[in-house]
Amino acid sequence: xxxxxxxxxxxxxxxxxxxxxxxxxxxxxxxxxxxxxxxxxxxxxxxxxxxxxxxxxxxxxxxxxxxxxxxxxxxxxxxxxxxxxxxxxxxxxxxxxxxxxxxxxxxxxxxxxx
Amino acid sequence: xxxxxxxxxxxxxxxxxxxxxxxxxxxxxxxxxxxxxxxxxxxxxxxxxxxxxxxxxxxxxxxxxxxxxxxxxxxxxxxxxxxxxxxxxxxxxxxxxxxxxxxxxxxxxxxxxxxx
Numbered sequence: 462x463x464x465x466x467x468x469x470x471x472x473x474x475x476x477x478x479x480x481x482x483x484x485x486x487x488x489x490x491x492x493x494x495x496x497x498x499x500x501x502x503x504x505x506x507x508x509x510x511x512x513x514x515x516x517x518x519x520x521x522x523x524x525x526x527x528x529x530x531x532x533x534x535x536x537x538x539x540x541x542x543x544x545x546x547x548x549x550x551x552x553x554x555x556x557x558x559x560x561x562x563x564x565x566x567x568x569x570x571x572x573x574x575x
Numbered sequence: 576x577x578x579x580x581x582x583x584x585x586x587x588x589x590x591x592x593x594x595x596x597x598x599x600x601x602x603x604x605x606x607x608x609x610x611x612x613x614x615x616x617x618x619x620x621x622x623x624x625x626x627x628x629x630x631x632x633x634x635x636x637x638x639x640x641x642x643x644x645x646x647x648x649x650x651x652x653x654x655x656x657x658x659x660x661x662x663x664x665x666x667x668x669x670x671x672x673x674x675x676x677x678x679x680x681x682x683x684x685x686x687x688x689x690x691x
Contacts, residue, residue, distance in 0.1 A: 465617075495679055504579070504666050504682030505618070550617060562608050562631070563680060565617035 464488045465553050467566035475574050480538040482569050484551030487532065492555035495563065496525060496536045499548045508549075509536070538571075546573045579604075580649075581667050581683035588657045588690050596652040596686045600669030607650045608680060609642060612664045624650060657690045664688075 466485045474480045484494075492513045497505035511518040511525045511534070518525050524537045538545055548570050552563040580599040588594050600607050605625055610618040620634040624644040632642065639657075644650040654661055664687050668680035 467617075497682075502684070504581075504668075504684045507679040507681065510679060562620040562623050562634075563618075564620070565610075567615070567617040 463566075464491075465551055465564050465566040467549075467551055467569050469569050470567070471570040471572065473572045473574055474541050476543060477540045480536075480541045480545065480571055480573070482536040482538075482549050482551075482571065484534050484536075484566055485532055486534075486553055488553070488564075489532070490555055491553040491564075493553065494525070494527060494534050495552045495554070496523075497550040497552060497565075499550060499568070505550055513555075541571075541573045543573050543575060546571060579667055579669050579681050579683035581665075581686050583686060584684065586686055586688045588688065590658055590690055591656050594654040594657050594661070594688055594690075596654075596665050596667075596688070597649045598652070598667030598669075598683060599649040600667075601681050604669035604671050604681070606670045606672065607644050608668045608670075609650075609652050610666045610668065610682075612666065612685075614663075618666060621652075654688075657688070659690050662688055662690045 464487050495510040496508040498508050499505040509520050509523045509525050511527050516527050527534045548568040550568045551566040554563050582597050607624045609621040612618045622635050622642045623631040639655045641653045664685045666682050666685045668682045670678045670680050672678045
């Protein structure tokens, strides 16, 4: 039973445009949500997080939106750059995933087209 | 400013052999997590340790897998009598303190285990 779902395995966006990556969750006990970025042959790198008491968090070109009633969050990247091409994992904590360990989605492969 | 160090990067084992994966957390981090990523899958939690203690091993297979984080030295994930299904990327992560929001996990580059 997947508690964190990323339904788009891949997404292609033109350079300079907005990239929107989506994530849905089922466990209402989750209290923190995080996005990680992963390049091939490297470990995931923390990007941005949001607490369940907020609905938006912004850091430079990255903004995460949380809709608790819909159990949905999204990551917006604007403007998209070639270096943003990577796999993006949505993750959640607080739902019992190992003493505050993370429950991950399967990832979305973002491809930025020049 | 060394990050989380994992070695080896690649490990090939024949069925039935033992695999030992090592992880040195970031300096100042006392919380260590191990995750496994199977092909086309997300990362799955395996075990959470603090120095000399296993705090949560709810994600560990019941047999053949064990983990430790001794007082001195790296954390070790050990897989005995490996089988082909153990082939995966194993990631270690560390954090400064408990609580994901203000203490996100920092990941190493992983060990890719191949069982032949």
